[in-house]
Amino acid sequence: MVYDYEWFKTAVYNLTKIDLSAYKEKQMKRRIDTLIAKNNVVGYDKYITFIKENGAKFEEFVNYLTINVSEFYRNLDQWKVLENEIIPELISKFGKNLKIWSAACSTGDEPYSLVMALSRHIPLEQIKIYATDLDKQVIAKAKVGLYSDKSIVNVPEDLKRKFFTKIGPSYQISEEVKKRVEFSNHNLLKDSYRDGWHMIVCRNVLIYFTEEAKDEVFVNFQKALANKGILFIGSTEQIINYKDIGYARKNSFFYEKA
Known part of the structure; x- marks a missing residue:
C-alpha cells in the first residue's frame, strides 16, 4: 500500500x-x-x-x-458597522430576542465580542449566542474564558472595564457574559445546520477552504438564515457569486439573505 x-x-x-x-x-x-x-x-x-x-x-x-487564530473585536472598523448599523437594523426587523450563530468560533473571542456589542442595545439577560467549532479543545478554552492582553486590545475601554477582570498577566471574561453563550461541537462541512438565524457570523475561517467547499458553506448559511437575515464574514473573505447564491450585499463584509 x-x-x-x-x-x-x-x-x-x-x-x-x-x-x-x-x-x-x-x-x-x-x-x-x-x-x-x-x-x-x-x-x-x-x-x-x-x-x-x-x-x-x-x-x-x-x-x-483547525488553525485557531482569534481575537476580540478583530478588524475593529467592521465591528463598529455591526454595532452602529447592523444590530439596530436586526432589532427593527426581528425584535430584541435575536437568534445569532457564531460559526467556527475558535477560543470564544468572537461570540463574547458579540455579547458585548449587543449589550449596548439589548439587556444582557436577553442575549443568547449559539457558538460552535470543530475543535473540542478550543471550545474547552472558550468556556474557561481567560485571555491575554493582546487578545483583548481592541475591546472598547468601557466594555473592558465592565466585563474583564485582570488575573496575573491574563484577563478573565465575566460570568455574566459567559452565561450568554452556548458552546457546542460542529463540523461546517459534515453536520446539518439549524435554520431561522437572524445573523450568522463566520469570519476568517473559509479562506483555508477550497472554492467548492466555500460555496457549499455559503449556500448552507443562506439556507439557514431567516429571510432578511445577515451573514457577517471576515476581512480576508468575499462571496464572488453572492447574487447566484441568494444574497444581497450590504457592504464588503455583510450580506443579507435576499
Missing part, C-alpha cells in the same frame, strides 16, 4: 471526520508535514498510529489542523 497524502486524508477522515480535501492542499499539507517532523515521526502511516495511541498528540493534531 502507498501511504501518501491521499491515503492520509482518508485515514484522517476515518479518525476525526475532518475532510482535508476541503482545504487548500499545498497549504494544509505543508502545515501537517511540519507537525509530523516536529514530533520526530517518519511517514503518514506511522503518524496515524502515533496519534491513535497518544490522546494528547491526537488533540494537538486536531487543534493544529
Whole structure:
C-alpha cells in the first residue's frame, strides 16, 4: 500500500471526520508535514498510529489542523458597522430576542465580542449566542474564558472595564457574559445546520477552504438564515457569486439573505 497524502486524508477522515480535501492542499499539507517532523515521526502511516495511541498528540493534531487564530473585536472598523448599523437594523426587523450563530468560533473571542456589542442595545439577560467549532479543545478554552492582553486590545475601554477582570498577566471574561453563550461541537462541512438565524457570523475561517467547499458553506448559511437575515464574514473573505447564491450585499463584509 502507498501511504501518501491521499491515503492520509482518508485515514484522517476515518479518525476525526475532518475532510482535508476541503482545504487548500499545498497549504494544509505543508502545515501537517511540519507537525509530523516536529514530533520526530517518519511517514503518514506511522503518524496515524502515533496519534491513535497518544490522546494528547491526537488533540494537538486536531487543534493544529483547525488553525485557531482569534481575537476580540478583530478588524475593529467592521465591528463598529455591526454595532452602529447592523444590530439596530436586526432589532427593527426581528425584535430584541435575536437568534445569532457564531460559526467556527475558535477560543470564544468572537461570540463574547458579540455579547458585548449587543449589550449596548439589548439587556444582557436577553442575549443568547449559539457558538460552535470543530475543535473540542478550543471550545474547552472558550468556556474557561481567560485571555491575554493582546487578545483583548481592541475591546472598547468601557466594555473592558465592565466585563474583564485582570488575573496575573491574563484577563478573565465575566460570568455574566459567559452565561450568554452556548458552546457546542460542529463540523461546517459534515453536520446539518439549524435554520431561522437572524445573523450568522463566520469570519476568517473559509479562506483555508477550497472554492467548492466555500460555496457549499455559503449556500448552507443562506439556507439557514431567516429571510432578511445577515451573514457577517471576515476581512480576508468575499462571496464572488453572492447574487447566484441568494444574497444581497450590504457592504464588503455583510450580506443579507435576499
